[in-house]
Amino acid sequence: xxxxxLIFLTNDDSYMSKGFRAAVxxxxxxxxxxxxxxDRVQSGMSQAITINSPLFMREVEASDGVTIYAFSGTxxxxxxxxxxxxxxxxxPDLVLSGINHGSNAAINVxxxxxxxxxxxxxxYGVPAIGMSLDDHDADADxxxxxxxxxxxxxxxxxxxxxxxxxxxxxxxxxxxxxGDIRGVRLSRQTRGFWREDFFARQDPHGxxxxxxxxxxxxxxxxxEDTDEWALAHGYVxxxxxxxxxxxxxxxxxxxxxIK
Amino acid sequence: xxxxxLIFLTNDDSYMSKGFRAAVxxxxxxxxxxxxxxDRVQSGMSQAITINSPLFMREVEASDGVTIYAFSGTxxxxxxxxxxxxxxxxxPDLVLSGINHGSNAAINVxxxxxxxxxxxxxxYGVPAIGMSLDDHDADADxxxxxxxxxxxxxxxxxxxxxxxxxxxxxxxxxxxxxGDIRGVRLSRQTRGFWREDFFARQDPHGxxxxxxxxxxxxxxxxxEDTDEWALAHGYVxxxxxxxxxxxxxxxxxxxxxIK
Numbered sequence: 001x002x003x004x005x006l007i008f009l010t011n012d013d014s015y016m017s018k019g020f021r022a023a024v025x026x027x028x029x030x031x032x033x034x035x036x037x038x039d040r041v042q043s044g045m046s047q048a049i050t051i052n053s054p055l056f057m058r059e060v061e062a063s064d065g066v067t068i069y070a071f072s073g074t075x076x077x078x079x080x081x082x083x084x085x086x087x088x089x090x091x092p093d094l095v096l097s098g099i100n101h102g103s104n105a106a107i108n109v110x111x112x113x114x115x116x117x118x119x120x121x122x123x124y125g126v127p128a129i130g131m132s133l134d135d136h137d138a139d140a141d142x143x144x145x146x147x148x149x150x151x152x153x154x155x156x157x158x159x160x161x162x163x164x165x166x167x168x169x170x171x172x173x174x175x176x177x178x179g180d181i182r183g184v185r186l187s188r189q190t191r192g193f194w195r196e197d198f199f200a201r202q203d204p205h206g207x208x209x210x211x212x213x214x215x216x217x218x219x220x221x222x223x224e225d226t227d228e229w230a231l232a233h234g235y236v237x238x239x240x241x242x243x244x245x246x247x248x249x250x251x252x253x254x255x256x257x258i259k
Numbered sequence: 260x261x262x263x264x265l266i267f268l269t270n271d272d273s274y275m276s277k278g279f280r281a282a283v284x285x286x287x288x289x290x291x292x293x294x295x296x297x298d299r300v301q302s303g304m305s306q307a308i309t310i311n312s313p314l315f316m317r318e319v320e321a322s323d324g325v326t327i328y329a330f331s332g333t334x335x336x337x338x339x340x341x342x343x344x345x346x347x348x349x350x351p352d353l354v355l356s357g358i359n360h361g362s363n364a365a366i367n368v369x370x371x372x373x374x375x376x377x378x379x380x381x382x383y384g385v386p387a388i389g390m391s392l393d394d395h396d397a398d399a400d401x402x403x404x405x406x407x408x409x410x411x412x413x414x415x416x417x418x419x420x421x422x423x424x425x426x427x428x429x430x431x432x433x434x435x436x437x438g439d440i441r442g443v444r445l446s447r448q449t450r451g452f453w454r455e456d457f458f459a460r461q462d463p464h465g466x467x468x469x470x471x472x473x474x475x476x477x478x479x480x481x482x483e484d485t486d487e488w489a490l491a492h493g494y495v496x497x498x499x500x501x502x503x504x505x506x507x508x509x510x511x512x513x514x515x516x517i518k
Contacts, residue, residue, distance in 0.1 A: 046306035046335075047369045054460075054468035073471075076305075076370075081469055084455040109504055110306045110378075111335075119369075123452040152517060159516040167509065186513055188505040193382040196343040201313075209313035210340055212332075238517055240509035245368055246447040247501035250426065254445055257418040258411060258497055 005031025008092040012113030019099035022142035039070035045113035075117035095121030098131035105227040106190035122168035144178040190226035192219040264290025267351040271372030278358035281401035298329035304372035334376035354380030357390035364486040365449035381427035403437040449485035
């Protein structure tokens with residue numbers, strides 16, 4: 001008898017989000033599910049870790065093949081406690097993070113707690129997939145994300161033995177009816193940055209406050225090999241993610257500058 | 260008369276840290292200083308942003324050529340509000356983040372709030388330098404960091420016009436007497452990851468808690484072109500940082516896996 005697969009699930013929208021529930025059902029198709037998810041919304045938490053305070057975990061669900069813990073840390077803390085505390089004896093076969101409410105394409109891979117947790121999971125040698133739907137609505141329709149997520153997970157698990165590690169995928173699903181999704185496109189991260197427009201008001205006590213808003217500025221909207229192009233044209237975008245942030249071109253140029 | 264340079268300063272240890280004070284004095288040698296730093300310790304905050312709550316800013320110092328604001332957000336929030344709100348009319352000539360208490364070499368570039376703010380600053384087309392000292396002590400000796408930081412800042416400002424953007428440097432200074440530092444080495448990010456060992460205890464109310472600890476596992480301790488090697492051998496390590504996280508090797512390999 002084959003040993004049942006073990007799937008580690010986390011996210012950044014908390015264990016109560018609709019996207020998390022969709023991911024639980026999706027992951028369960030592939031094996032036993034152990035989820036450790038934040039106990040509150042942790043969007044935009046990037047690769048943040050909790051250094052200066054203790055963290056608390058509680059079991060919120062234990063049903064047939066699915067165990068869910070709520071954790072008081074960041075998404076990356078969830079991945080770390082999972083591998084140190086829960087998976088000390090047996091590593092999972094897959095890390096799945098999401099399904100996020102909102103796209104994490106382009107530079108959002110750096111701000112995203114969903115991708116932070118997926119990246120962290122990949123550091124333990126386990127294939128990791130971060131999934132996001134380009135729809136922030138709390139009641140968003142995850143049907144397309146689940147359908148294409150199923151295909152991508154199956155492909156990754158089937159090829160896992162012959163792919164190097166770390167292996168981490170940033171999967172973004174367009175906001176359209178499942179029947180209108182045109183397929184899956186391997187892509188690279190789109191160049192571009194956010195530009196802010198802080199919302200400035202006064203609170204009831206007369207203090208000025210600022211609230212972050214902004215818009216992503218796509219530096220290469222015509223480039224057909226990018227994740228933003230794929231999303232904008234109805235494709236699921238899959239970008240493999242690595243974490244060597246060295247700028248090798250700049251390294252050469254700096255040789256005449258810094259001695 | 261030359262227009263006086265404008266330096267934007269931030270960090271993740273808050274405006275009250277000794278390393279921040281050292282950076283204020285260092286930055287002031289190069290021009291007028293505007294600092295927006297977190298109003299409390301924000302270590303390990305990575306590229307995190309505050310999406311779901313308002314942020315408050317207050318001026319804590321305005322002396323000759325130095326203005327310091329305390330901000331209730333993350334280090335990246337500090338950089339964003341600076342460029343949107345303070346520098347809307349005139350961009351600074353340099354972003355300086357730090358001086359951090361503790362190394363941000365190797366994969367720590369991803370977890371670090373100091374580097375998060377430096378990276379964010381570089382997105383606005385301004386040369387950005389994140390500086391860290393390999394000493395967590397609140398009363399650490401920043402003399403070597405200031406001496407070599409001065410040289411690196413001068414070199415970058417002198418060459419700024421002929422270097423491409425974004426331009427972001429991760430500068431790490433060894434913990435030794437200034438006279439024992441052997442110089443500056445351009446380096447690449449060391450491969451390797453942290454392995455956790457959560458400290459588990461019970462709180463006064465009988466609840467289990469976890470506290471993150473761990474150790475960095477250097478995957479290539481013999482490689483002389485890495486930042487960890489430089490630090491371990493008494494050199495200041497300078498790694499240029501970029502943010503295209505696409506794994507291009509994996510992208511090719513996935514062509515036969517994901518269709």
